[in-house]
Each structure stands twice: as structure tokens, then as C-alpha cells.
Amino acid sequence: MNYSNAKLRKPIDRVELKKRVGLVSGTSLIVGTMIGSGIFISPKGLTEGSGSVGLSLVNWLLCGGISLLGALTYAELGTLITESGGEWAYLKEAFGHIPSYLYAWMSILLLRPASAAIIALTCAEYVMVPLFDDGCVFLTAVNVYSVKAATNIQVIFTGAKLLAMAIIIIGGIVKMIQGHTDILATGFDGTESSPGKIAIGLYNGMWAYDGWNNLNFVTEEIINPSVNLPRAIIIGLPLVTVLYLLVNISYFTVLSVPQLLASPAVAVTWGEKVIPDVAWIIPVFVALSTFGAANGSMFSAGRLTFVAAREGHLMELLSMVHVKKYTPLPSLIFSAVLSVLYILPGDIGSLIDFFNFAIWMFYGATAASCIVLRFSPVYKNVERPYKVPLIVPFVVLVASIFLVVAPIIDDPRMEFLYVTLFIFGGLIFYVPFVHYKWYPKCIDHVTIFFQLLFNSSSPKSEPNL
Incomplete structure (x- = not known):
């Protein structure tokens, strides 16, 4: 080996994910x-x-x-x-x-692909884009190419x-200034009691808020995570909550409960009534919104x-990283393929119910787990950069039990049993392939x-010289 040339070589970075996600x-x-x-889409189901x-x-x-309490728990x-x-x-x-x-079994094979499928179907329902699969492909390419490009798309x-x-x-x-408050004035008339x-x-409302935990999937790529993770949550969740409330108040200025439930696309119907001359702008913005959401979902999946x-x-x-772009290329492609497959059934409502139950x-x-780690011998005395009152994860736990149990008691369906069986069915693969580490030599x-093919390498090893 020529040692003089070796000394001139630029130091080689480890093949691993880099910290490129800031507060913004x-x-x-x-x-x-x-x-x-x-x-x-959720206003119909929630209403x-x-x-x-x-x-x-x-x-x-x-x-x-x-969602805010859940996000604060996740921040800790x-x-x-x-x-x-x-x-x-x-x-x-x-x-x-x-x-x-x-x-991981449930989320990677079903939940994350189902989430992307719901987003794709919403885009198709609003703007009739039958080839939204191409959008999935494009977003996968962007996420593979560069973390910075993916985060820039997210900001835009x-x-x-x-x-x-x-x-x-x-x-x-x-509309409210013009006196359109009759529908809002109906208040709690017709309130559901079941x-x-x-x-x-x-479930439908929580689907609209889903994504509050996505930043936790990329903790290793966050710059100064002990500061930026909780700050991003504290900024993001209240902002979204206020916006959602104001948007729904706007819907109810022109749409009654029966009209909202009968609408095939709530925001488009609103646009036709409020801004008929430029109603086309709503489907365009829905497409942009779903595109950005798909990008964030792809990034975390x-x-x-x-x-x-x-x-x-x-x-x-699936644990390998592209040797030049430092992006998890194989896992991104794997997630994208599953997402495209879940678009095929085409039933948004059943996908949402299935997703939220699981x-x-x-x-x-x-x-x-947040509660357990407070008393764990390993983590009990570890300094926590951010700490929530213990009541916060407890409330999230109680809320989750209600959201899982109440639908089963009110309307037991075989789908709930299928989901449960699928979750625990993962043990069939865990025992031989994970616990005993057996796999076919091929x-x-x-x-x-x-x-x-993917020019990727394991983060545990150094790239070839």
C-alpha cells in the first residue's frame, strides 16, 4: 500500500444517519x-x-x-x-x-402502509388522481436522495x-360577520349518547391528529434532541389544535350536520358554497396537504x-444505509412498496377504524412504558432533560383503553379480532427468526x-475504501 497517498486521503465518515433535523x-x-x-375527511366521521x-x-x-398529552409523554x-x-x-x-x-411487526407491515394508503385515497377522492402511486415513488426517491431535501419539502x-x-x-x-351563525347556534341538539x-x-378525530409522534422516530437525526424535541411538540400541537377547531367552525357556518355527512368531500363542498368562483383552489391545496403528509409519513416509516x-x-x-447519501434506502423502498399495495382496497373508512384500533x-x-421507566432500577435515577407529571401518561393510558374497548363493547366486529390475532401472530415468526436467529442460507x-444494487452498507461496518 502507498502510505504517502493514504495520508492524503480525506477521513471517511461512518455509514450512519446524520443529525440534520433542527427545530424548524x-x-x-x-x-x-x-x-x-x-x-x-375526519369531520364526517367525527360529526x-x-x-x-x-x-x-x-x-x-x-x-x-x-394528542398533546401523548406528545408530552413521548417528549420525556x-x-x-x-x-x-x-x-x-x-x-x-x-x-x-x-x-x-x-x-414493529404490526406497524411496519400494516399501520404505516395503511396510513399512507389513507392519505393517497383522500387525494384521489378530492382531486381524482388515479396515479397517486407515482407520488409515493417520487417521495421515496426524495427521501433516498437526501434527508435535507426531504425536510425542505416538509417545510415548503x-x-x-x-x-x-x-x-x-x-x-x-x-360568513359569521355576514350573519351565518344559525347552524352553530344549534349547539348540542341531536348529541349522540352511545x-x-x-x-x-x-377515532376519526384522532386520525386527523395522528403524526404527533413522528419526530420520535428520527430522534437520532435531531440536532440537540433534549431541547428541540419537546420544543417542536409544544409549538406544533397547540397550533394544530387551534387550526382544526377554527376550520371546523368555518365548515359549520355553511354546512349543517346532515349536509356535512352527505358531502363526498367536505372542504370542496365548503369551497363551492363560500368561494364558488375559485372553488378549484381547495382541491389543489388538499393535494398539496396530502403530499406533504405522505412525505412525513414516508420519512418516519x-x-x-x-x-x-x-x-x-x-x-x-433493511438496516443498511446508502454509503453516500446516508439515508436508509432499503427500508424506504420496502415501506413504499407496502404503501402502494394498501391503496388497492380503496375503503377509507374501514382503514381508519382498523388503523386507530390497532x-x-x-x-x-x-x-x-413511561410510567414503568419512572420506577425501573435502570432508569429511575437517570436525569431526564424533560419530565412530565406522572398524571399525564396515566391519562393517555386511560384514554387509549377507552378508545380500544368502547367500540368492541358497542359494536363487536370480526375485524377487531383479526387485528388482535395478527398482532400476536407475529410471535410465529419471532421465535425462530429473532429469538433463535435462524434463517435460510439463501x-x-x-x-x-x-x-x-442499492449501494448500501451496514451502520456497524465502515464503507469499503
Whole structure:
């Protein structure tokens, strides 16, 4: 070897994820992912479960409050355990590998792809884009190319969707000034009394807020996470809650409860009544909003797959990072393929119910992990950069139990049983492949082939010279 030339070589970076997410991009990731398809489709489901204008608005505030408490709980966990993966990392530390594996199993194969499918179907329902799959492909390419490019897209599209909501809010204010308050004045007339139906309505509201935990999936890439993680949450959640409440008040200035429930696309119907000359602008902004939400969902889904594979819960290939871009290319492509497949059924309502039933099982378990770690011998005396009152994770745990149990009691369906069986069915694969680390020898050849194809390497090793 020529040592003189070797000395002139530039030091080689480790193949690992880099810290490139700051306060602005982190807040944009939270806000941009939360404000996606939910505010444009969830008003129907939440209003149906509420039965009245008054309870509907109360439930929007309630969903925002639960999300804020959940996010604050996650802020403590994220600053205590600075490992990417969100719930996966926290469940692992509190309860061991099996619960964290089951979360990864459920989230990677079903929840994250279903979330992206709901966003895609919403875009198609509003603007009739049958080839939204191309958008998934484009966003995957952006996330593979550069973390900075992905976060920049998130900031830009977050700005676009905030502008869209500003149009709806201002339109509602104008209508109220003009005296259109009759529908709002109906208050709590017709309020639903069934806890199960109210819980189903809350499912739709919580779907609109879902994404409050996305920043926790990229903790390893956050600059100064002990400061920027809680700050981004404290800025993002109240902002979204206020915006959602004002948007729904605007909806009710021109749409009664029956009219809202009969609308195929609530925001478009609102636009036709309030700004008929430029009503086309609403579908355009919905497309921008869903596009930004899909980008945030893709960003976090790839990281969850990556960290689970790095721990040995998935095949090694999914734990690899592109040697030049430092992005988890294999896991991003894997997540994108599953997301496209979930677009095929085309039923938004059933996907939302399925998604929320499953995810709130794990949100509750994660809130419980915050409580458990307070008394854990390992973490009990560890300094916490951010700490919430113990009542906060307890309230989140109780709320999650209600959201999971109430629909089963009110309207037991086989889908709930199927979801539960699928979660625990993951143990069939955990025992041989994870616990005993058995795998067919042909997997090595597959891994090498795709490693070369994707120009990726394991974070545990240095890139080839």
C-alpha cells in the first residue's frame, strides 16, 4: 500500500444517519404530517359519532388535548431514550424485545402502509388522481436522495397547507360577520349518547391528529434532541389544535350536520358554497396537504423499519444505509412498496377504524412504558432533560383503553379480532427468526444482491475504501 497517498486521503465518515433535523424542520415534520388528509375527511366521521355541532367541536378539542398529552409523554421518552424508532425503542426498554417486536411487526407491515394508503385515497377522492402511486415513488426517491431535501419539502408543503387552512378560516370569519351563525347556534341538539359511537367518532378525530409522534422516530437525526424535541411538540400541537377547531367552525357556518355527512368531500363542498368562483383552489391545496403528509409519513416509516432491522427484528438488508447519501434506502423502498399495495382496497373508512384500533393499543402501552421507566432500577435515577407529571401518561393510558374497548363493547366486529390475532401472530415468526436467529442460507445471497444494487452498507461496518 502507498502510505504517502493514504495520508492524503480525506477521513471517511461512518455509514450512519446524520443529525440534520433542527427545530424548524422538526416542527414542520410534526405539523406537516398531522395536517394531511385528516382535517378534510375526519369531520364526517367525527360529526357522525358526535351527532351535534357542539359535541363535534368539543371532541375536536378533546382529541387535541389527548394528542398533546401523548406528545408530552413521548417528549420525556424521546429525551430519555435518544434512539430512533419511537414506540419500538420505548417498549423495548420498558418491557423487553417481544412487545417492541410486535409493535414493529404490526406497524411496519400494516399501520404505516395503511396510513399512507389513507392519505393517497383522500387525494384521489378530492382531486381524482388515479396515479397517486407515482407520488409515493417520487417521495421515496426524495427521501433516498437526501434527508435535507426531504425536510425542505416538509417545510415548503407545511407552509402551503397552513395557507389552505387560512383560506378556510378567513372564509368562515367572513360568513359569521355576514350573519351565518344559525347552524352553530344549534349547539348540542341531536348529541349522540352511545359511548361506542362516540369512540368511533373520536377515532376519526384522532386520525386527523395522528403524526404527533413522528419526530420520535428520527430522534437520532435531531440536532440537540433534549431541547428541540419537546420544543417542536409544544409549538406544533397547540397550533394544530387551534387550526382544526377554527376550520371546523368555518365548515359549520355553511354546512349543517346532515349536509356535512352527505358531502363526498367536505372542504370542496365548503369551497363551492363560500368561494364558488375559485372553488378549484381547495382541491389543489388538499393535494398539496396530502403530499406533504405522505412525505412525513414516508420519512418516519423508513426510520422505524431501519431501527427494527438494526436490532435484528427484521432482515439485515433493511438496516443498511446508502454509503453516500446516508439515508436508509432499503427500508424506504420496502415501506413504499407496502404503501402502494394498501391503496388497492380503496375503503377509507374501514382503514381508519382498523388503523386507530390497532395503533391505540400501542399508544397505551407506550404511555405505560413511561410510567414503568419512572420506577425501573435502570432508569429511575437517570436525569431526564424533560419530565412530565406522572398524571399525564396515566391519562393517555386511560384514554387509549377507552378508545380500544368502547367500540368492541358497542359494536363487536370480526375485524377487531383479526387485528388482535395478527398482532400476536407475529410471535410465529419471532421465535425462530429473532429469538433463535435462524434463517435460510439463501437470504445471504439475497442480501448481498440488494446491498450491491442499492449501494448500501451496514451502520456497524465502515464503507469499503
